[in-house]
Amino acid sequence: MSIGATNARPFLEVKDLNVRFETDDGIVQAVTDSAFSVEAGKTLGIVGESGSGKSVTSLAVLGLHRTRSNAKVSGEIWLDDQELVGASDEQVRLLRGGKMAMIFQDPLSAMHPYFTVGSQIVEAYRVHHPGVNKKVARERAIDMLARVGIPQPERRFNDYAHQFSGGMRQRAMIAMALVNDPKLLIADEPTTALDVTVQAQILDLIRDLQEEFGSAVIMITHDLGVVAELADDVLVMYGGKVIEKGPALEVFRNPQHPYTWGLLGSMPRLDRDVRDRLNPVKGSPPSLINLPSGCAFHPRCPYAGRNGNRSFTDVPVLHGDVHKVACHLPQEARTEIFQQEVLPNL
Amino acid sequence: MLAYLIRRLFNAVITLLVVTAVTFGIFFLVPKATGSDPALLYIGKTSDAASVEGIRIKMGLNDPIVVQYGKFLKGLVAGRDYANGPDVQHCPAPCLGYSFKTDQEVTPLLMGDLPVTLSLALGAAVLWLIIGISTGVISALRRGTILDRSVMGAALAGVSLPIYFTGLLTSAIFVYWLGWLPQGNYVPFTENPGEWFVQLLLPWITLAFLFAATYARLTRANMLETLGEDYVRTARAKGLRERTVIGKHALRSGLTPIVTIFGLDLGALLGGAVLTETVFNLRGLGYQALTAIRGNDLPIILGVTLIAATFIVLANLVVDLVYGFIDPRVRLA
Ligand SMILES: Nc1ncnc2c1ncn2[C@@H]1O[C@H](COP(=O)(O)OP(=O)(O)OP(=O)(O)O)[C@@H](O)[C@H]1O
Ligand code: SF4
Ligand SMILES: [Mg+2]
Numbered sequence: 062m063s064i065g066a067t068n069a070r071p072f073l074e075v076k077d078l079n080v081r082f083e084t085d086d087g088i089v090q091a092v093t094d095s096a097f098s099v100e101a102g103k104t105l106g107i108v109g110e111s112g113s114g115k116s117v118t119s120l121a122v123l124g125l126h127r128t129r130s131n132a133k134v135s136g137e138i139w140l141d142d143q144e145l146v147g148a149s150d151e152q153v154r155l156l157r158g159g160k161m162a163m164i165f166q167d168p169l170s171a172m173h174p175y176f177t178v179g180s181q182i183v184e185a186y187r188v189h190h191p192g193v194n195k196k197v198a199r200e201r202a203i204d205m206l207a208r209v210g211i212p213q214p215e216r217r218f219n220d221y222a223h224q225f226s227g228g229m230r231q232r233a234m235i236a237m238a239l240v241n242d243p244k245l246l247i248a249d250e251p252t253t254a255l256d257v258t259v260q261a262q263i264l265d266l267i268r269d270l271q272e273e274f275g276s277a278v279i280m281i282t283h284d285l286g287v288v289a290e291l292a293d294d295v296l297v298m299y300g301g302k303v304i305e306k307g308p309a310l311e312v313f314r315n316p317q318h319p320y321t322w323g324l325l326g327s328m329p330r331l332d333r334d335v336r337d338r339l340n341p342v343k344g345s346p347p348s349l350i351n352l353p354s355g356c357a358f359h360p361r362c363p364y365a366g367r368n369g370n371r372s373f374t375d376v377p378v379l380h381g382d383v384h385k386v387a388c389h390l391p392q393e394a395r396t397e398i399f400q401q402e403v404l405p406n407l
Numbered sequence: 408m409l410a411y412l413i414r415r416l417f418n419a420v421i422t423l424l425v426v427t428a429v430t431f432g433i434f435f436l437v438p439k440a441t442g443s444d445p446a447l448l449y450i451g452k453t454s455d456a457a458s459v460e461g462i463r464i465k466m467g468l469n470d471p472i473v474v475q476y477g478k479f480l481k482g483l484v485a486g487r488d489y490a491n492g493p494d495v496q497h498c499p500a501p502c503l504g505y506s507f508k509t510d511q512e513v514t515p516l517l518m519g520d521l522p523v524t525l526s527l528a529l530g531a532a533v534l535w536l537i538i539g540i541s542t543g544v545i546s547a548l549r550r551g552t553i554l555d556r557s558v559m560g561a562a563l564a565g566v567s568l569p570i571y572f573t574g575l576l577t578s579a580i581f582v583y584w585l586g587w588l589p590q591g592n593y594v595p596f597t598e599n600p601g602e603w604f605v606q607l608l609l610p611w612i613t614l615a616f617l618f619a620a621t622y623a624r625l626t627r628a629n630m631l632e633t634l635g636e637d638y639v640r641t642a643r644a645k646g647l648r649e650r651t652v653i654g655k656h657a658l659r660s661g662l663t664p665i666v667t668i669f670g671l672d673l674g675a676l677l678g679g680a681v682l683t684e685t686v687f688n689l690r691g692l693g694y695q696a697l698t699a700i701r702g703n704d705l706p707i708i709l710g711v712t713l714i715a716a717t718f719i720v721l722a723n724l725v726v727d728l729v730y731g732f733i734d735p736r737v738r739l740a
Binding site for chain 2: 120123125128154155156157158159162163165167170171172173174175176184185188189221223237
């Protein structure tokens, strides 16, 4: 790497990421040619419907596909100037839970039912602080429980996950993820299982902790409202591909991809049940074993064919300067459709 | 935890009471229903009328059934006296009754057979746990490989073959063909531990093969399930070593269901030793029961039944307690 701040790599940089699974039904191409980066202290939001490859992407960053014999990951993942795809299992393990940590979607199933919450946090701390004795680790865990707003942390330390309420459990999960001061925090739909008020509390908590620790955050969600509130940049995924990305304000003010328009049209409102994994756009997600030809979104896109037949035959490439989009429609056409056909209905 | 413990203990005691009542009822009502005289069954048909009446008084067979049951329970807890005028015979607790046919107290008779049954079952259990669990875990981790397939193939054979067949097979291999093991002649542990071990090896291996097969399949299935659990992924996400992820997080829940099965199997094996002991020609409780049934020796049959039931109830109790200990969700329920 060359010297000088201008040439420095972002804290996390992902290039040409491909993840595929060999299954009995065929090869599942879960992530195709993905690329993104996150700077320290910034938040990247990843949105997309169920099955679009959000979790697979984040698990790839943590190197958690390595233990799956049917998974194949290629590309480059740079974390703080260290490349992870080509690194050894042991090198990645040492970063996992230390420099990079993850909060999972469903804290009840993500916590071990037979170990106390406290002991699971202690374990996370001690694996990255081998010299530390149990007592110190315990104090650290209790301290973390208090930091994430769990009342009576000394007592709750000895409780099991099923004894916590949903919100408290997610707080404990966050305490576990943050116990080693990670520089990169990936939150995979951290609030999906929670009700609205608790959702807001958890998001506030993540934001506060991010400010305190200065970490880079990847926030994965179905909920564009969350992204609008928290993210500096947005990545929209469809069928394992990035179809739009850019600064969050830009993407919200001036969304370019027809799929993103669909997502915007389905922003959760108070009169809708948040637990609904609603299909934001009519039609079903594409098969990842057999992607539709051309633009994978064409079977569901109302504008496919407006610009000749390229949508059906050619794969659109992600293009643009800061705000990028993968769609064959010319920019003027997109702006016009958005302003005249989409915006009035939002 | 204490409340849970007390509740379970209470349940176990109730269950045992019910079992004794039912067994007692069956053994004392059946002769009545079939019109045979229990006193005759007790001492044999050849006895003269006077001695039959003597037995009837001594045994309290003229009392109502409830009184008889009460005395039986008292005998179990505190011991009892069999009396016919000046002819008094004391039977200390836990008194399972008196076999007039063989002129012996049932309890010491059966206690003498217990070590054989215990040795057979416990030794086999240790062996099958070690073999079953380790092959199950390895199979799960090497899923789909030739190793996995051959282990599971052998396990399938072990599960489906009946014990007398496996018994013949292991004898043929280890005794006659390889000549490694003796055919098996029980030697008490207290007499000669080495011989005890060597003589029991063949029955152990045979039983263990049978059970290890089930345990290997179960362990493999459980492990595959737990390895896919979210909390195992969390364990990896924390940066734990693969050894810890599997040996602690996955195994902890993968083995939990095994505890239940193990308790029940062990209870059933101890309680239902008839078949296994016959196959290996061991003179334990099962053998005793068989002899007693042939000779219509009711007190001994009753005693063996009660001991067998106790084993099964105890095994259930231990499983419940252990389960409450290892699964915090059960403890609180
Ligand atoms: N181990 C695996 N083997 C085969 N296919 C897999 C595997 N893991 C994930 N997939 C597939 O990859 C695709 C993307 O899954 P992923 O979990 O990333 O979706 P997601 O965007 O996180 O969706 P959700 O919002 O429901 O969490 C899905 O179609 C899924 O079935
Ligand atoms: S390329 Fe065509 S089908 Fe795909 S989003 Fe754009 S208009 Fe729709
Ligand atoms: Mg997901």
